[in-house]
Amino acid sequence: MESLRSKKYKKEFVDTFPGDETGDLTPRQTPGMLYSKALPTPVGRVTLLAWSDDLAAKLGIQKPADQKELDILGGNHVTDTMYPYAACYAGHQFGGWAGQLGDGRAITLGEWETPDDTSWELQLKGAGPTPYSRRADGRAVLRSSVREYLMSEAMHYLGVPTTRALSLVATGDPVLRDMFYNGNAAFEAGAIVMRAAPSFLRFGNFEILNARKETDNLRQLVDWTISRYYPHIKGEDKIVTFFKEVVERTASLVVEWQRVGFVHGVMNTDNMSILGLTIDYGPYSFLDDYDPDFTPNTTDLPGRRYAFGKQPSIAYWNLGCLAAALLPLVEKDQLLPALETYKEVYWQKYYAMMGNKLGLDxxxxxxxxxxxxxxxxxxxxxxxxxxxxxxxxxxxxxxxxxxxxxxxxxxxxxxxxxxxxxxxxxxxxxxxxxxxxxNTITRKVSQELMRKTNPRFILRNYLLHQAIEELEKGETALFEKLQKAIREPYSDKYDEFFAKRPEWATQKAGCSMLSCSS
CATH class of the missing domain: 1.10.287 (Helix Hairpins)
Incomplete structure (x- = not known):
């Protein structure tokens, strides 16, 4: 186990690609650059609220032992070998091209090499402005940070591919937010999540290079992504093979979402991982009552583009955007057949998953x-x-x-x-x-299959809302219990939470519908 403070961090992404090294945080376009240097903005006082022992053990990270190490989790201390940066990417948002977006409130500190010689990016979400913050402050509030921390870890224990969350800290600073964009802004407690993933690359990282006609940068990014994250792919047709594998991973991911009843809420192309991970936990929800038209995102009304039942088709649409971004490197008649494999892969995996949910042989x-x-x-x-x-x-x-x-x-x-x-x-x-x-299998085997596939505990929005309200009052009991419950979602150990959404939560803000507000 190594400490966050003494670790020698790697920075292969920064060393490989062109970036803006000025450290200027002024919002602006950054043509030709895949990232911009962005030092975290210090906060009042960093206080640890949660720490993932499981993820820390996997990565070989010691739990912070003093305030200096805690300060790393809140952006108040940057070690000598870290190179904090914000990535530049674009995206299609709600079906329309949004142009340059980038990490507006996320700052990658560096790449942590694990005991098994893999590398994970450590990133602070809510650590202050970057050149991609546009008109925002780059901060995050306790409300959204608790949701990101708990759900990242909950999805991992459910067996759904996901980015992870290592820590949650309070900042001691108030943050002004208009929760539903209706003119009722109010100050909320600030917080920061340290999240971790082998990579935070998104479809949008490739889209922006195509849009800017930076073909050399695009080719370099694709080659680097393949060699680093898909090293088994070789040969002249490696880009098509790579894209086909992204298609397969994305189809597999959405099948897992449908299995557990997860609704992402904002499936923009900048929120789609090139590794097939669940990324960016904003206005998400699990289904309470089974409704294919349910969307938890107020911004998604009235069209409900990202409703539960539409997630499979939206993933296909997003993959089409990624295919379009790769066209300068590969002929359309090569990419299109690879894109069309999505439907067969998705339905094959979906029916197999549903067979497991139903206990069929x-x-x-x-x-x-x-x-x-x-x-x-x-x-x-x-x-x-x-x-x-x-x-x-x-x-x-x-x-x-x-x-x-x-x-x-x-x-x-x-x-x-x-x-x-x-x-x-x-x-x-x-x-x-x-x-x-x-069935050719026994009833007992069938039931065991169902128990492994159907979660008994899910992290419902009303439970999150209650935990957040208690934390804002300084009470931690429910938050701590939920941290334990998410680790055993297929067990009956936490059956106190085995209950429908209560009536009071049906229309309450934060319990049924949410916005993209942080």
């Missing part, structure tokens, strides 16, 4: 019809997704009436079922039980 063509029936029925009945699938695990192998079925699933309903919904659910369960009886 395999998924045949007939089973896809059953899965579609599940989707349609759940969309109509709108039960709590997590609770419904937990109740499905212990479903009796014989259900005699629609009333009996409804009684079994009653705990998952938010509203009284109509007669038609009763019948829809009964018909579905009849079909499902008929299929279970054809």
């Amino acid at each position: 395999r998924v045949s063509r007939l089973d896809t019809d059953l899965i579609t029936q599940f989707e349609k029925t759940l969309s109509s009945v709108k039960p709590d997704m997590a609770i419904f699938f937990q109740l499905l695990i212990d479903l009796p192998l014989y259900m005699g009436s629609a009333q009996e079925v409804a009684e079994h699933f009653k705990e998952s309903f938010y509203d009284e079922l109509s007669q038609e919904q009763h019948q829809q659910l009964y018909t579905l369960i009849e079909s499902y039980l008929d299929r279970l009886n054809k």
Whole structure:
């Protein structure tokens, strides 16, 4: 284990590509540059609120032992071998080209070499302005930082590819925010998350180089990305192979989101990882009631572009944007077939995942019809997704009436079922039980498969909201309990949280809908 203070950091990205070395934080365009030097802006006092022992052990990082080391987590101390910078990238936001964006409130400190000889970037989110902050202050508030810290780690324990969070600190400084962009700005407590990933490269890092016609920089970035993160890819057609693997990873990622009921909320191309990781936790949510049209992002209304049920198609659209960015290097007739593999890969992985959720021994063509029936029925009945699938695990192998079925699933309903919904659910369960009886695996094996696939604990927005409210009052009990619960999402150890979203949280700000405000 090494300390943050004594570690010799690497800076291969900085050493490889052209960047703005001036350290000038004035917001501006930076043509020809892939990054800009950006020192964190000091804060009042750095206080540790949370530390991921699991991630620290993986990376070989000692927990800070004194204030000087804590100051690194809040941007108040930069070691001699760190080279803090903000990356330059662009993106399509809500379907429209946004031009240059970049790390507006994230500053990468350096690359940490781990005991197994891999390298992870350590990045502070909320450490002050960068040249890409535009009209913002580069800060983050406790509210959004708690959400990022907890959900980054929660997704890891759920088995979903994700960036990680090492620490959460309070800054001692107030930050002015208009939470819903409605003219009601107020001061909130400031905070900073140190997040970590093998790379924070996004689709947008490639898009901006194509948009600026910086073909040499684009080729260099693609070659470097392949050699560093896809070293198994060789040969003359390596760019097409690389893109095809990004397609596969992205499809796999979205399947995992659909499995656990996660809604990202802002699937812009600048929020899409080139490694197929979940990145940038803003106005996200898990599904409470099963609604394919649900979006947690107020900015996404009324079109609901990033709703739960649209995530697979949006990922395909975003991959199309990445393909377009690679056109200066590869012919369209080579990239298009690679892009089109997304549909086959996605559906193959999706049906296999749903087969696991339902405890099936395999998924045949007939089973896809059953899965579609599940989707349609759940969309109509709108039960709590997590609770419904937990109740499905212990479903009796014989259900005699629609009333009996409804009684079994009653705990998952938010509203009284109509007669038609009763019948829809009964018909579905009849079909499902008929299929279970054809399984070649035992009931016990089927149930174990379901328990490993269907989370029992999910980090619901109302729980996060309660924990944040308590933290703002100096109370830590719920926050600490959630840190433990996220580590065992498939266990019944934390069944005090095994409950539907309460009625009071349905319309409460921060519990159902959120904005992109930090």
